[in-house]
Amino acid sequence: MTTTTKPPARLHHIGVQTFDLDNSLAWYRDFLGCRPTWTATAFSELTRSRLPGVSRITEIVTEGVRLHLIERDSRERQHGPEDRVQFQHLCLAVDSPEELRATLARWQRLHASGDYEFLRPDPPTGIVTDAEGVQSFYCFDVNGLEIEFTHLPESAR
Incomplete structure (x- = not known):
């Protein structure tokens, strides 16, 4: 017997590291229509240990997509790979081929x-x-992070 269970977790947000939060905020606002919902400037020891040089984190949202833009103080690599702007890519779906071309x-x-x-x-x-x-x-994006935009026709959904 096969049972379907709810996944143990679902996507909440994607963290994007940046060295220029204002530039990133403007770009995501103008490109995807994102709007900020909150900004933090005080961080726990855990956050500071995971993100050396963190100065601000701002959450932005659009159409159910939530990104956390994480500003780092320095472009210099001091500790290792965690100091790089990083993620492989984010894929966002659009509703039509016309919307894909417009994007x-x-x-x-x-x-x-x-x-x-x-x-x-x-x-x-x-x-x-x-x-x-x-x-x-x-x-x-302005940080060099790859974004895929896709349209899936009904036959491929």
Whole structure:
């Protein structure tokens, strides 16, 4: 007999390390429509030991996606891999191929504006379509972190 059980945990937020919180806040606001919900500037010993040099953490949200932007004081690598801006990638789904194209165009428009400092000069990829009709493109945020945007047709859901 097979039983379906509720997963023991569900995604609450994704932490994104940054060396320029104001730049990140502006970019995520303008690109994804995120809005801040809280900011912390005092941290427990545990947080300070996990995130050396942490100065601010701001939570931002949009459409059920919650990110914690974690500002670090220094770009210098002092301890090890934990001092790098890091995560592999975040994938966000959109409702239509048109919305996917509009998201790509918005990234290009914001990048061309010169209003943001990007740590990586890489442009976004083109939109690719796989054998099931899933369409995706990849881009980098201002911190050099990879974001995938995807549209899944009904047949692939």
